[in-house]
Amino acid sequence: MDTRILSGELKENITYAAELLRRGEVVAMPTETVYGLAADAGSEAAVVKIFAAKGRPQDNPLIVHIADIRQLADICEDIPPQAYALAERFWPGPLTMVLKKSGSVCGAVTCGLDTVGVRMPAHDVAARLIRACGRPLAAPSANSSGRPSPTTAAHVLEDMAGKIPCIIDGGACSVGVESTVVDMRGETPVILRPGAVTEEMIAAVLGGAATDGAAEHGLQNGEQPRSPGMKYRHYAPRAELTLLEGSPEATAEKMRAICGEYDAALCFDDYAEELAKCCGAVFTLGESFDHREHARRLFAVLRDIDAHGAERVCVQSPRICGRNAATVNRLRRACGFKTVRCGEKQIIGVTGRSGSGKSEFCRELRAWGAEVLDADGIYKELLEDSAELNAAIAARFPSARSTSGIDRVKLAEIVFADSTERTDLNAITHAFVIREMKRRMAAAESGTVVLDVPLLFESGLDRVCTVTVGMICPDELLLRRITERDGIDEARARARLAAQNGTEYYDRRCDILLENSGDIAALKKKIKAFAAKYTM
Numbered sequence: 001m002d003t004r005i006l007s008g009e010l011k012e013n014i015t016y017a018a019e020l021l022r023r024g025e026v027v028a029m030p031t032e033t034v035y036g037l038a039a040d041a042g043s044e045a046a047v048v049k050i051f052a053a054k055g056r057p058q059d060n061p062l063i064v065h066i067a068d069i070r071q072l073a074d075i076c077e078d079i080p081p082q083a084y085a086l087a088e089r090f091w092p093g094p095l096t097m098v099l100k101k102s103g104s105v106c107g108a109v110t111c112g113l114d115t116v117g118v119r120m121p122a123h124d125v126a127a128r129l130i131r132a133c134g135r136p137l138a139a140p141s142a143n144s145s146g147r148p149s150p151t152t153a154a155h156v157l158e159d160m161a162g163k164i165p166c167i168i169d170g171g172a173c174s175v176g177v178e179s180t181v182v183d184m185r186g187e188t189p190v191i192l193r194p195g196a197v198t199e200e201m202i203a204a205v206l207g208g209a210a211t212d213g214a215a216e217h218g219l220q221n222g223e224q225p226r227s228p229g230m231k232y233r234h235y236a237p238r239a240e241l242t243l244l245e246g247s248p249e250a251t252a253e254k255m256r257a258i259c260g261e262y263d264a265a266l267c268f269d270d271y272a273e274e275l276a277k278c279c280g281a282v283f284t285l286g287e288s289f290d291h292r293e294h295a296r297r298l299f300a301v302l303r304d305i306d307a308h309g310a311e312r313v314c315v316q317s318p319r320i321c322g323r324n325a326a327t328v329n330r331l332r333r334a335c336g337f338k339t340v341r342c343g344e345k346q347i348i349g350v351t352g353r354s355g356s357g358k359s360e361f362c363r364e365l366r367a368w369g370a371e372v373l374d375a376d377g378i379y380k381e382l383l384e385d386s387a388e389l390n391a392a393i394a395a396r397f398p399s400a401r402s403t404s405g406i407d408r409v410k411l412a413e414i415v416f417a418d419s420t421e422r423t424d425l426n427a428i429t430h431a432f433v434i435r436e437m438k439r440r441m442a443a444a445e446s447g448t449v450v451l452d453v454p455l456l457f458e459s460g461l462d463r464v465c466t467v468t469v470g471m472i473c474p475d476e477l478l479l480r481r482i483t484e485r486d487g488i489d490e491a492r493a494r495a496r497l498a499a500q501n502g503t504e505y506y507d508r509r510c511d512i513l514l515e516n517s518g519d520i521a522a523l524k525k526k527i528k529a530f531a532a533k534y535t536m
């Protein structure tokens with residue numbers, strides 16, 4: 001069979017593929033997560049072809065894809081209101097819900113289970129194809145069973161050439177890892193496979209959520225999987241992986257020490273240049289804070305590593321929390337859950353705009369036994385006490401010198417008037433503050449240290465953290481809080497806010513976002529749930 005790649009932009013290609021599907025053929029389609037291998041979910045004969053093309057075990061059920069919420073009631077029964085609440089919030093998008101199935105889903109899809117996984121993909125091409133076909137489509141990831149999932153049409157071709165009539169090309173997948181699979185049948189939703197919709201995001205809608213232990217640590221001896229997919233070694237390149245877990249700094253240090261023994265390293269961009277000096281080949285996942293990029297690149301880079309022929313690879317893991325859960329889960333599975341922990345302490349970096357609730361966070365974490373290091377406070381202390389810092393500032397800003405050291409009012413005037421001067425001052429003070437924070441971090445007796453740092457990412461302190469938290473708060477609420485707290489008028493408060501990073505900035509970088517919507521009791525509850533999970 002000749003396998004054609006057809007552009008998803010052309011309407012006639014969608015029409016053609018929909019016709020193939022209605023005739024019982026299998027077609028590869030793009031989704032926002034990974035490419036899927038689709039067939040009519042109501043046709044036993046068509047679905048059987050998916051299993052054959054993938055070489056998929058007969059007991060691993062498929063996800064059914066819909067394009068309209070009304071299709072949900074056709075394929076499921078006893079749908080709880082919680083499922084509609086999640087659909088409302090996350091569909092179309094990377095969330096699959098396991099629900100009780102109805103008679104219209106054929107047995108081959110669910111492998112005889114009485115449940116079915118359903119999702120509404122957000123990719124425009126997938127949605128158009130489902131609509132054009134007029135039926136729900138069963139679709140697993142479009143890789144050969146056991147291989148990394150495909151995130152481009154070219155990856156699909158690598159695995160499926162000669163096995164299916166066509167691949168609809170919709171470009172590179174924007175998410176890059178498969179959807180979150182959540183079992184909706186019990187009281188609390190249970191995540192069976194982590195994805196871009198995290199436990200925290202589901203809990204924010206439903207008030208609670210859990211992740212199945214096997215999804216985090218693999219199946220223990222004799223344990224029965226809640227999802228058949230857990231049994232199989234997925235996402236695996238041919239190479240043997242050693243996964244280093246901890247803060248980016250801690251894992252980088254370990255990597256420097258051992259990577260000479262490996263054929264290749266997979267690391268963050270931040271460390272690529274130096275690791276290239278001691279390791280044969282270096283592959284990268286993106287900058288260390290960039291959780292979305294890690295997910296987008298992961299499967300492609302695992303394929304690249306195989307193409308390179310590396311047999312043993314050491315891997316710098318993204319932080320094992322929050323929005324990294326999906327990437328970390330795929331990496332853990334790829335290495336058979338054999339991981340190396342680097343660093344002992346839990347280092348929680350908290351950041352956000354002024355007034356967003358950082359102090360509330362620190363107060364609560366202190367109550368849980370964490371030691372809190374406040375960057376602004378340490379800066380003030382050093383200005384008072386450190387002759388070395390005062391000398392460094394005086395050398396660069398001689399006009400701010402005074403008999404007792406530094407004239408702070410003068411210094412403030414200089415740096416507020418000129419951004420170059422401000423940058424220079426920051427470079428001096430950041431170095432001192434960072435050094436002092438690292439010293440206190442190492443000396444801390446508590447297993448959990450919180451770093452309260454307004455410029456967490458700009459200072460690079462995010463790299464010593466095992467968790468980064470962004471406190472976010474709507475502009476209007478922040479304005480009210482700043483005007484009340486600091487006694488300034490609205491215009492000045494607005495100007496101050498405009499000079500700070502917005503929510504999007506934190507959303508891109510932080511592992512976990514805690515939203516402060518002004519309801520202090522609700523905020524406390526979120527922080528408590530965080531503390532229960534992340535303090536050591």
Ligand code: TXA
Nearest residue numbers: 033035036061062115116117140141178179227228229
């Ligand atoms: O993002 C995705 O979900 C992609 C795209 C194509 O939509 N699809 C995907 O399908 O990843 P697949 O077949 O590679 O993974 C489906 C996972 C398997 O681990 C399977 O065991 C689990 O979902 N699953 C499916 N139906 C289930 C059910 N009824 N109960 C428990 N687990 C189920």
Ligand code: MG
Nearest residue numbers: 140141149178
């Ligand atoms: Mg798969």
